[in-house]
Amino acid sequence: MSESPQPLTLPDAEEFEAWVRERAAAGMAQASELVAALKADPTASTVTALESYDRAVQHLGEVAAMGSLFSNVHPDAGVRAAAEEAESQVMRVLTELGLDRELFEVVAGLDGAGLDDAAARLLAHVRRDFTRSGVDRDDATRARITAVRERLTELDQEFSRQLREDVRSIRVAPERLEGLPEDWRAAHPPEDDGLVTVTTDYPDAVPTRMYAHDAQVRHDMAVAFLSKGWPQNDAVLKEMFALRHELAGLVGHSDWASYDAEVKMIGSGPAIPAFIDRIADAAEEPMRRDLAVLLERYRADHPDAEEVPAADAQYYSEAVRRERYEVDSQEVRRYFDFTRVRAGLLEVTARLFGLRYEPVPDAVTWHPEVTVHDVHDADAPAGTPPFGRIYLDLHPRAGKYSHAAQFTLTDGVAGRRLPEGVLVCNFSRELMEHDHVVTLFHEFGHLLHHVLGGRGRWARFAGVATEWDFVEAPSQMLEEWAWNHEVLATFAHDAAGTPIPPELVERMRAGEEFGKGVYARTQMFYAAMSYWFHTERPEDLEAAMRRLQERYAPFGWIEGTRMFASFGHLGGYSSGYYTYMWSLVIAKDLFSAFDEDDLFDTEVARRYREAVLEPGGRRDAADLVADFLGRPSTFESYEAWLAR
Structure with a gap:
């Protein structure tokens, strides 16, 4: 090699x-x-x-x-x-x-x-x-382990395939799409029968649920989006949960969650629901505060309402941000042209972490829209070979993975193999929602972790090969740079070249603070599904989902929807969706070491790169964090952020 x-x-x-x-x-x-x-x-x-x-x-x-x-x-x-x-x-x-x-x-x-x-x-x-x-088990047990693992691979692929290929749509008269951005409507002209096709891909589904004035359109899109994968994935998931449970038992564990958690920071299966409830309790008051504001705004249009329907939550959250915080997402998106955002992301991370990205225009890829860059240290002499390569595949197309993720191509080993990673997302080719800009920074955090952690001796510890409940922390922390005016002003310009105003970014941040209680409780609903589906293995997944939604989620069930069938994290993350919030707790603590008034402080960023990103999985994640912070990680930064 x-x-x-x-x-x-x-x-x-x-x-x-x-x-x-x-x-x-x-x-x-x-x-x-x-x-x-x-x-x-x-x-x-x-x-x-x-x-x-x-x-x-x-x-x-x-x-x-x-x-x-x-x-x-x-x-x-x-x-x-x-x-x-x-x-x-x-x-x-x-x-x-x-075996x-x-x-x-x-x-x-x-x-x-x-x-x-x-x-x-x-x-x-x-x-x-x-x-x-299970290598120490008897021959019959090992044979069964082999069969179970093979079938689980098939099921995971079938589950993912359904999510990729099950793109649904609604067809709507153009006048019913009032409220959506003009550039979006221009890109969606009526077809021969006078109707517009709106798909469940993110560049369609998100703005429709956020901006469409027509409540029925919002509802229809919500139902379509939250019904993907149904009914095909119902049986797939049930078999997957049953086989994971069996596999855990075959190697001596009480259930899959306990087996899976054994090698994570959290340490044990029962610690997962305890963590979920800790976050849910901490978020109870912030959630109620958010919901009170949201209901007040909803009652301006529906005076007798007792609650905000789930299908209307995004639309009215946007209304609150627009009216109370003076943040109009359609105004905001004028500053986020995709091409400039992509270039800005590279410039910001290069400046922050001491890197240089060199385009590779002649690289062979799987699609013309994929861009390729070799990664160098900024101070490396000209002609020095790169230490990594990244591929950016950022727009939707038929048959493609429909969410956002970083895929590994090769794990890096010093002197033997360059780390190569791929960013797979589904963003607009024109103007982006700021939320999608945040997502791009998040996913790029994984990519940086992969390439920066790929210069060690052992492939086993390359890149993001840390405990799985730490993996999201570096990417979640990088999101903070997408909320800072000094950072955004380097690339967030409108068509005339005017940078995004600092007061607008300040209002955006205030608007983002609204809703974090709702966000935390929604995440705990997903985490609870992830855990209890694996430990209880309910026969009726819809009924179990609805019970957990009532216990944890801020909004009620939309009749006819079965979002668990398209909950892709039930595949790769299995019982461990809690890891997103576990990592966020750590991310808030990591960010406390940075000066929010100077996010381009390269001294702190260099120390973070060397202490947290470059070691990969060569040390326990808790030790990496302690090395950077000078102390063990605590819950305090997260709790303070959630409460303010």
């Missing part, structure tokens, strides 16, 4: 499948050679053995990453299907490795004396992984 970017695009599904077979076979061969070599030479050093194992797993991981990426972004349905099979094939191989007793005995017998901290950590993690995989 060489430390250089890897070629991406293959012309068709047949060649892609051939490539996958070759890479998967090579990965298995490496693992087999490892076992054979160690048996033949019992004096082989532990470090040599660990390097061989790390390389074998990384090789397989790259094929799985490619499969995950292409199945979500490639415009060719044949390639997407081949990519899913690639991922499945690698998951089967990795399951075999994890290989001969390999486990070799690893268990390695001498850990004299290893440096990172190598000792790797050895401990590999041994732990083998135990968690």
Whole structure:
């Protein structure tokens, strides 16, 4: 392997499948050679053995990453299907490795004396992984574990595929779209029958629910958006929950959440609902305060109302921000032209973290809209090779992943492989909502973590390979830069080139503060679904969702909707959606080390880069945070933010 970017695009599904077979076979061969070599030479050093194992797993991981990426972004349905099979094939191989007793005995017998901290950590993690995989179980149990894991991979792919492909729409007379931005309406002309098609993709769904004056249009869009994946994913999710529970039992755990939490910061399954309730209790009064303001505004139009319907919540939240805080999102979006925002994001993060992004215009990609940049240290001499590469795939299209996420392409290892990551989002090609600008900063935080943490010795600890409930903290903290006037003024300009006014940003921030209690309780509703669906495995998911919505959520159920069927985090995050709020608590504490009046303070940013981002998973997340803050993380910054 060489430390250089890897070629991406293959012309068709047949060649892609051939490539996958070759890479998967090579990965298995490496693992087999490892076992054979160690048996033949019992004096082989532990470090040599660990390097061989790390390389074998990384090789397989790259094929799985490619499969995950292409199945979500490639415009060719044949390639997407081949990519899913690639991922499945690698998951089967990795399951075999994890249950290989001969390999486990070799690893268990390695001498850990004299290893440096990172190598000792790797050895401990590999041994732990083998135990968690069930390698010490009897033959029949291991065979069942293999079957369950293979089926779970299939289910996860089916769940994701339904979410990608189930794009719904409503058809509306153009006059019923009054209130939506003029540029949006210009981009959605009536069709031959005089109606406008409005899809459930974010660039349509979000502004429709936020701006359309017609309440029925808002309601119809809410129903369409919150019904995606139904009924197809109902059975998929039930089987997924049942098999995860069975798998946890097969390896000695009481339930999936306990198994999953064992290797996270939170430590145990029962700690998850305790954390959910702690946040819910802290957010109770802020939520009631938010809802009182919202209801007051809603009653101006509906005097006898007792509550704000969920389908109207975004529209009236926007009305409150516009009228009470003098923040009109349609005025705000004039300052966020997509092209300038993308360029500004790169300029801001380059300045902050001491980086230089060099466009790679001749890079081969899977779609013409994808842009590619090599990442350098700002002070690196001209001609110095990059230390990472990023791909930005930021607009919606048919068959593409419909949310926002960072995908790994390759994990970085010093001297062996460059870290390469991909940002996959679905933003407008023209003017952006500020909320989407915040999302872009958030997701770019993951990308930075991936490339900056990709210069260590071990692939296992590369990039965001920290505890999963810490992963969101760096990206959530970077959102703060999207709310600062000094930062925004560098790229947020209207068509005439006038920067966004500081007083507008101040009002935007005040408007954003409104609703954080509602936000926190909504997140706890999602977290509760994530946890209790896995521990209780209800037969009627809709009824269970509605019970949890009544307990935690600020708004009631919209009749006919089943949002759990499109709750994509039930796939990758499984029972751990609480991690978003857990990470936010840490993010608020991390941000307390920065001076809000000087967010371009490169000294603090450099210390943060070196203490938190660059180590990747080489140390426990709690230790990384303590190193940066000079103390253990606390709940105080979050609590103060929520209460103010």
